[in-house]
Amino acid sequence: MALVPPLPPTRDAPVVAAFDFDGTLSTRDNFVPFLCRVAGTPAVVRTLALSGVRVAGRGPSRSRNALKEQVVASLLAGMPAARLDMIGRAFAFDILRRHLRADTVERVDWHRTQGHRLVIVTASLGVYVRPVAERLRFDAVLATELDIAPDATLTGRLAGANVRGPEKARQLDAWLAENPAYVWAYGDSAGDRDLWARADHPVRVSKRTRVARASLALE
Numbered sequence: 001m002a003l004v005p006p007l008p009p010t011r012d013a014p015v016v017a018a019f020d021f022d023g024t025l026s027t028r029d030n031f032v033p034f035l036c037r038v039a040g041t042p043a044v045v046r047t048l049a050l051s052g053v054r055v056a057g058r059g060p061s062r063s064r065n066a067l068k069e070q071v072v073a074s075l076l077a078g079m080p081a082a083r084l085d086m087i088g089r090a091f092a093f094d095i096l097r098r099h100l101r102a103d104t105v106e107r108v109d110w111h112r113t114q115g116h117r118l119v120i121v122t123a124s125l126g127v128y129v130r131p132v133a134e135r136l137r138f139d140a141v142l143a144t145e146l147d148i149a150p151d152a153t154l155t156g157r158l159a160g161a162n163v164r165g166p167e168k169a170r171q172l173d174a175w176l177a178e179n180p181a182y183v184w185a186y187g188d189s190a191g192d193r194d195l196w197a198r199a200d201h202p203v204r205v206s207k208r209t210r211v212a213r214a215s216l217a218l219e
Contacts, residue, residue: 013181013182014117014179014180014181014182015111015114015115015116015117015181015182015183015184016116016117016118016119016176016181016182016183016184017107017108017111017116017117017118017119017183017184017185017186018119018120018121018172018183018184018185018186018195018199019104019108019118019119019120019121019138019185019186019187020120020121020122020168020186020187020188020189020191020192020195020205021120021122021124021129021132021143022122022123022124022188023188023189023205024101024104024186024187024188024192024205025100025101025104025105025108025120025132025136026095026099026100026101026132027099027100027101028099030091030095030099030124030128031068031123031124031125032044032048033091034087034088034091034125034128035071035075037087037090037091038075038076038079038084038087039075039076043075044071044075047070047071047074047075048067048071050070050074051067051070051071051074052067064162064164065161065162065164068123068144068158068162069157069158069162072146072156072157072158073156073157074156076146076154076156077154077155077156078153078154078156079153079154080152080153080154081146081148081152081153081154082152084127084146084154085127087127088125088127088128088130088131089128089131091128092128092129092130092131092132092135093131095128095132096132096135100132101205104186104205105136107186107203108136108138111184112137116184117139117140117181118136118137118138118139118140119138119139119140119141119142119172119175120132120133120138120140120141120142120143121142121143121163121168121171121172121185121195122141122142122143122144122163122168123143123144123162123163123164123168123191124143124144125143125144125145125146126141126143126144126145126146127146129141129143130143140175142163142168142171142172142175143163144158144160144161144162144163144164145158145159145160146158146159147159164191165191165193165194166194168191168192168194168195168198169194169195169197169198172195172198173198182200182201183198183199183200183201184199184200184201184202184203185198185199185201185202185203186203186205187202187203187204187205188204188205188206
């Protein structure tokens with residue numbers, strides 16, 4: 001990846017910086033730790049093992065999505081949405097306190113000072129990503145969401161798609177539909193390839209290289 005990025009078509013062109021969450025803004029994957037916070041580690045281990053057997057033999061992308069659906073159905077169905085929201089906010093506080101990447105947060109702050117819009121695009125659950133985004137002053141969150149029944153309990157289904165792979169680019173395009181922009185995209189894994197491909201300036205975040213070094217020409 002070139003250190004000197006292509007420039008927006010005009011000096012005043014709108015710019016959006018899109019950030020993955022797990023491994024990019026956060027130092028870790030958060031889905032399983034969150035489930036352990038909600039349901040306890042033994043229940044999560046049992047559920048992951050049983051759900052993995054049920055989805056075995058499917059394609060890698062489909063298996064990952066199906067596993068998430070099975071786990072959500074097994075562990076979260078019937079839970080009051082208000083209780084999960086409370087747990088999500090406490091979990092987000094732990095992420096803010098202990099599991100943020102300082103180098104990536106510096107990039108978020110830099111984009112904000114340039115007047116760029118900020119969006120998180122992630123397969124992680126919105127219930128804990130949104131409170132983090134609020135604290136970091138993001139403009140929007142495009143995350144995997146949970147379906148809520150009329151009685152305000154969780155149905156155990158996802159509300160829409162798992163926001164991974166091609167779904168990241170699709171969600172971002174839908175969000176940008178009425179306000180097109182020049183897009184920076186930050187990610188750390190194969191699940192971000194479609195987001196990078198969609199971006200005007202992709203940035204790969206690695207554990208060995210500080211994010212800021214990927215864009216030295218802008219400093």
